[in-house]
Structures are given as structure tokens and as C-alpha cells.
Amino acid sequence: MRFPPPGADSRRPLRRLTGFARWTLLVTVCLTVLPAGAAQAAPAKSPLLTTGRLAATSCPEPPLIDGGMPRTREYLTAVMKCLNKSWSAHLAQAGLRFRTPTVRLYGEPAERVCGVRWPANAAAFYCTERATLVFPLTGGWIEDRTDLYPLKVVAHEYGHHLQSLTGVRAGYEARVHSDHTHQAELGRRYELQADCLSGVFLGSVRRSLSRTEQDWEALSDVLRASGDDADHRTHGTGANRVSWFKRGYRAVSPAACDTWTAPPSHVS
Structure with a gap:
């Protein structure tokens, strides 16, 4: 299937920051940039990758343009x-445990959330230990937008919740603790998998979105612009972010999202 072309608002999204500490707050994995080596052995294979295609469902988008915080709250x-x-x-059909994440919406960034200081310039993030998705109702990532980027951001952070539910996060954290040489690369594998899982979801609801090919091309442009810069290689290059998103979108299946066995060049 050809990826339906993302033109609307292609503003560069806010750079997101994250730390890996005793527990992981995942917006971005801000780890020291270390040289990438051979393809890294995957954490224990997650059952999520064998669950098959995500069923097509309907998810009409409420408009975001104008309306301020009440409108963004309605959208989220x-x-x-x-x-x-x-x-x-999907998880129930596969016999896997599901837990609904907690969602916390903020009119503006708070001093502390989930027990830690709010990450600087965070668009949105997932508190792993508390299974909580955190979204500010303001900011360039969501206010007055007409493109698909807010939907993709929410689906990406939800991907981190799925990683926690299905053992990916536990395997990832174990690898990070034991393999100090490839921490940055492992972080990118983790984040790019969430990009891919967001593509799976958007692919499953695409027929209900009333979007044009130009809208999808616009999303590709925004993702490409949100790639890593030279100093913070945490989420992957713009090209790789687009590539993994499209893999999930085209396959509509988590099986397409095995970033752990991909060559280093695919997760750079």
C-alpha cells in the first residue's frame, strides 16, 4: 500500500527532553551519545510483536483550530x-493483560509531575512507573493545529504504555543497565518503536480521519523535521522516524515494529 500522502501546519514541534534514572521518564531518552556498534540483541521478545493486525476502527478527530484549552481537552x-x-x-484478543493508562492534562507545565521536575520544553510524555500520560493543553505541539501531528504525538506516548504493558520496557531497562556502550542506540530503538506503534494506530483509523494525501505528506514533513540534531541523538534521524512510522502505518501490525533487531543504520 502506498503511504497516503502528509501540507497543513509543518511547524517544527517542540524539542522534548527525558532522563533515564532509577525509573524512566520517557519523553526523549537523553543519554550520552555513544558510538553505535553492531545490531543490538533485542530485549526478551515481546508478545506484542506476535499479536497480528490491529483492527480497523473509527476515530473522528474533533477540530483543534480555535477554542483554546477547552478544545484541546476535548480533542485529547x-x-x-x-x-x-x-x-x-487488540491485547485482549491476544490474551495479553491490558491496563488503561492514567491521563493528566495541564493548562501549562507544572513545576513537578509524576514525582519529578517537568522536563524542559516537553510536548508530552509518559511516566513509566505511574503508567501516566501527561499532556500540556498549550504549546505549538497542539494549539490551533490543523495537521495530524497532535494525533501522532498522543499515539507515540501511548506506544510507551504498550511497551510497559508487554515487557518491552523491562527488557530495555535491563539492557541499558548492563550495556553502557550502546545506551544511546538502545534509547533510539525504544523511541523509534513507539513511532512505529503510533503508525500502526493511525493506519488502523485512517479511513475515519477524512484526511487528504497532502495531510499525510505534511505529517511526514513534520516527523522529518523532528529528527535528532547533532547534540541530542535520542529519537533517531528525521528519515528514520518517518521510515518507522510508515512501517507501522502500512502493516497496521506491531510485528512491523521490531526495532531491536534492525541494523544500526536504521536506528541512527
Whole structure:
């Protein structure tokens, strides 16, 4: 299937920051940039990768343009409802445990959230130990946008929740603790898998989105612009972010999202 072309708002999204500490707050994995080696052995294979295609569902987007915080709250509530419905049914069919994530919406960044200081310039993030998705209702990532980027961001952070539910996070953290040479690369594998899982979801609801080919091309442009810079190689290059998103989108299956066995060049 040809990826339907992302033109609307292609503003560069806010750079997100994350730390890996005793527990992991995942917006971005801000680890020291270390040289990439051979393809890294995967954490214990997650059952998520064998669950088959995500069923096609409907998820109409409430408009975001104008309306301020009440409108963004409405949008995020609707999208989270779609994600919970889709992924809970998918995991249940595969015999896997599902837990609905907690969602916390903020009118503006707070001093502390989930027990830690709010990451600087964070668009959105997932608190792993508390299974909590955190979204500011303001900022360039979501206010007055007409493109698909907010939907992709929410689905990406939800991907981190799926990684926690299905053992990916535990395997990733174990590898990071034991393999200090490839921490940065492992972090990118983790983040690019969430990009791919966001593509799986958007692929499953694409027919209900009333979007044009130009809208999809615009999303590709935004993702490409959100790639790593030379100093913070945490999420992958713009080209690799687009590539993994499209893999998930085209396959509509988590099986396409095995970033752990991909060559280093595919997760650079």
C-alpha cells in the first residue's frame, strides 16, 4: 500500500527532553551519545510483536483550530478514548493483560509531575512507573493545529504504555543497565518503536480521519523535521522516524515494529 500522502501546519514541534534514572521518564531518552556498534540483541521478545493486525476502527478527530484549552481537552479526551478502545480489544484478543493508562492534562507545565521536575520544553510524555500520560493543553505541539501531528504525538506516548504493558520496557531497562556502550542506540530503538506503534494506530483509523494525501505528506514533513540534531541523538534521524512510522502505518501490525533487531543504520 502506498503511504497516503502528509501540507497543513509543518511547524517544527517542540524539542522534548527525558532522563533515564532509577525509573524512566520517557519523553526523549537523553543519554550520552555513544558510538553505535553492531545490531543490538533485542530485549526478551515481546508478545506484542506476535499479536497480528490491529483492527480497523473509527476515530473522528474533533477540530483543534480555535477554542483554546477547552478544545484541546476535548480533542485529547476523544483520541484517548479511541486508543483505549482499540488497543484494549487488540491485547485482549491476544490474551495479553491490558491496563488503561492514567491521563493528566495541564493548562501549562507544572513545576513537578509524576514525582519529578517537568522536563524542559516537553510536548508530552509518559511516566513509566505511574503508567501516566501527561499532556500540556498549550504549546505549538497542539494549539490551533490543523495537521495530524497532535494525533501522532498522543499515539507515540501511548506506544510507551504498550511497551510497559508487554515487557518491552523491562527488557530495555535491563539492557541499558548492563550495556553502557550502546545506551544511546538502545534509547533510539525504544523511541523509534513507539513511532512505529503510533503508525500502526493511525493506519488502523485512517479511513475515519477524512484526511487528504497532502495531510499525510505534511505529517511526514513534520516527523522529518523532528529528527535528532547533532547534540541530542535520542529519537533517531528525521528519515528514520518517518521510515518507522510508515512501517507501522502500512502493516497496521506491531510485528512491523521490531526495532531491536534492525541494523544500526536504521536506528541512527
